Amino acid sequence: MGRPHALLLPLPAQGHVLPLMELAxxxxxxxxxxxxxxxxxxxxxxxSAMPTTYNTNPSINFIxxxxxxxxxxxxxxxxNLCKALITIMPLHLEEIIINMMHKQPEQDKPTCLIAxxxxxxxxxxxxxxxxxxxxxxxxxxxxxxxxxxxxxxxxDGIIHEHDGSAKTPGVIFRLxxxxxxxxxNHLFWNRQxxxxxxxxxxxxxxxxxxxxxxxxxxxxxxxxEAEKPEFDYLNTSKILPIGPLLSCQxxxxxxxxxxxxxxxxxxxxxxxxxxxxxxxxxxxLATVDERQFQELALGLELxxxxxxxxxxxxxxxxxxxxxxxxxxDRIGGRGMVVEWSPQQEVxxxxxxxxxxxxxxxxxxxxxxxxxxxFLCWPCFGDQHLNQTYICDVWKIGLKMNPDENNMIxxxxxxxxxEELLDDGEMKKRALAMxxxxxxxxxxxxxxxxxFNTFISAMQV
Numbered sequence: 001m002g003r004p005h006a007l008l009l010p011l012p013a014q015g016h017v018l019p020l021m022e023l024a025x026x027x028x029x030x031x032x033x034x035x036x037x038x039x040x041x042x043x044x045x046x047x048s049a050m051p052t053t054y055n056t057n058p059s060i061n062f063i064x065x066x067x068x069x070x071x072x073x074x075x076x077x078x079x080n081l082c083k084a085l086i087t088i089m090p091l092h093l094e095e096i097i098i099n100m101m102h103k104q105p106e107q108d109k110p111t112c113l114i115a116x117x118x119x120x121x122x123x124x125x126x127x128x129x130x131x132x133x134x135x136x137x138x139x140x141x142x143x144x145x146x147x148x149x150x151x152x153x154x155x156d157g158i159i160h161e162h163d164g165s166a167k168t169p170g171v172i173f174r175l176x177x178x179x180x181x182x183x184x185n186h187l188f189w190n191r192q193x194x195x196x197x198x199x200x201x202x203x204x205x206x207x208x209x210x211x212x213x214x215x216x217x218x219x220x221x222x223x224x225e226a227e228k229p230e231f232d233y234l235n236t237s238k239i240l241p242i243g244p245l246l247s248c249q250x251x252x253x254x255x256x257x258x259x260x261x262x263x264x265x266x267x268x269x270x271x272x273x274x275x276x277x278x279x280x281x282x283x284x285l286a287t288v289d290e291r292q293f294q295e296l297a298l299g300l301e302l303x304x305x306x307x308x309x310x311x312x313x314x315x316x317x318x319x320x321x322x323x324x325x326x327x328x329d330r331i332g333g334r335g336m337v338v339e340w341s342p343q344q345e346v347x348x349x350x351x352x353x354x355x356x357x358x359x360x361x362x363x364x365x366x367x368x369x370x371x372x373x374f375l376c377w378p379c380f381g382d383q384h385l386n387q388t389y390i391c392d393v394w395k396i397g398l399k400m401n402p403d404e405n406n407m408i409x410x411x412x413x414x415x416x417x418e419e420l421l422d423d424g425e426m427k428k429r430a431l432a433m434x435x436x437x438x439x440x441x442x443x444x445x446x447x448x449x450x451f452n453t454f455i456s457a458m459q460v
Contacts, residue, residue: 002033002107003031003032004031004458004459005032005034006027006034006035006110006111007096007097007112008020008024008136009114009115009119010115010119012041013078013285014283015138015360015361016116016138017038017256017258018255018256018362019138019221020136020138021036021255022255023219024036027455028059033061033108034061035110036060036061036062036063037064037096038062038063038064039065039067039089042064042258043062043064049260065092066088066089067085069081078192078201079197079201082118082201083200089119089121089122097129101129110131112126112132113126113133114134115136116135117218118204120208120209121208121211123214133214133215133216134215134216136218137218137221138361138362139188139221139361139382140230140385141230141231141234141241142180142227142230142385143382144234145175145233146175146187148209150209153173159187164187164199166185168184169185170183171184172184175233176229178229178232179229180388180389183388185384186384188385189205191381191382191384192380215238216458217238217458218239219240219451219454221243221244221365222241222365223241224446226368226394227389241446241447242450243440243447244366244441245365246369257340261340261341261342262340262341265308265338265341266342266345266349268308268333269346269351272351273306274350274351276306276351277308277349277352278300279347279355281341282310283357286358287314287316290316295408299408299409299413299414300335301331301335302411302414305353306335306351307334307336308335308352309335309337309338310337310339310341311337311339324337344366344370347366347369348370352372353372353421355374356374358377359378359384359387360382365437368396368434369438370434371427371434374390374396374398375397375398376390376397377400377408387399394429394433395429396430397420400412
């Protein structure tokens with residue numbers, strides 16, 4: 001019998017590909033062969049972002065299938081993407097599995113499928129073809145728990161059955177006495193692009209909820225100590241927190257990034273004082289309008305502190321070079337703007353003092369794992385719920401609050417930076433969380449043991 005061979009299938013979005021790629025590397029180190037399945041669109045982006053010096057790991061094979069969208073369609077529109085995926089991807093995935101099962105030598109045939117929970121339709125395809133299955137959950141246990149409790153939320157009159165919207169907007173509820181309160185407005189299916197997108201995502205959640213009932217495990221990019229009440233509430237050995245899954249630290253190996261990181265910022269950071277730099281990054285999807293962009297730029301300037309700001313070319317609807325005109329002349333070398341950064345290396349740098357973040361779960365885990373306090377600026381999806389945990393539960397960050405015009409002003413940016421960096425207890429709590437997170441993935445830690453449980457079961 002050959003090495004166990006796992007097919008890995010992420011939802012085609014940066015925040016989902018990134019942690020699943022780290023899981024792939026960890027599985028390879030435990031004797032697995034991996035076939036990593038991206039959409040054609042993301043496969044091309046992944047390969048183009050890899051350094052030219054990258055040496056292909058023979059244990060990870062990258063392949064791609066169509067996503068159901070046309071070449072010019074908007075692949076950042078989550079609802080349209082999800083609708084398209086289900087129309088075409090199951091057939092192509094099954095074709096790949098059948099070809100592998102019949103055309104490859106016995107020792108090279110796939111043995112299991114680990115798919116993103118958002119791609120739960122894939123488990124039916126895998127089971128039909130004799131593969132073992134596990135779901136991958138790239139977000140928080142709190143978000144997962146809210147999904148698992150959709151029937152209860154409907155029964156308790158908190159959300160509408162047809163679209164998951166709030167019956168009473170802004171109502172605060174608790175799923176159990178031990179779980180921190182949640183705001184119905186912050187349930188991630190209510191924080192999409194528009195009401196129609198909310199409805200589509202809610203429908204997908206209900207469909208996927210049934211599809212994962214028969215998987216052997218749900219592995220989560222979180223750690224038990226961070227969300228103990230949620231994992232205790234879920235109360236099943238089937239759900240295994242194995243995080244934080246931190247990639248980008250593996251020299252010469254693909255990290256799952258869609259953009260090439262600007263590594264010149266590391267030399268710039270080396271020139272800054274310890275604990276002085278504001279790191280600003282809003283992930284792969286968040287956007288702001290021109291007015292808010294200008295206000296953020298002015299706010300960073302107003303702090304008088306050095307800052308490293310990640311500004312994707314599509315961060316606003318206007319050419320970035322026009323919006324940044326004059327800023328660099330005024331601040332000189334005190335600030336640096338890059339299109340994409342090696343984020344985990346940046347957060348680990350001693351010059352970084354705080355992280356102004358959209359609170360995506362990958363960024364949350366990366367900030368936590370490096371002991372960096374947060375300035376929270378959530379935009380959509382699960383980010384508002386993540387902010388609640390950062391600020392109200394772990395108490396390692398401050399909330400940025402939009403004014404009556406839905407604007408976060410330059411004055412607030414300056415004031416929040418000063419408040420955060422003057423709070424020595426906040427930094428102590430962030431460093432304590434870092435110790436717990438790192439201890440969990442080291443030998444004997446909770447995530448280490450959970451990962452070994454998962455690997456041992458899937459190797460059989």
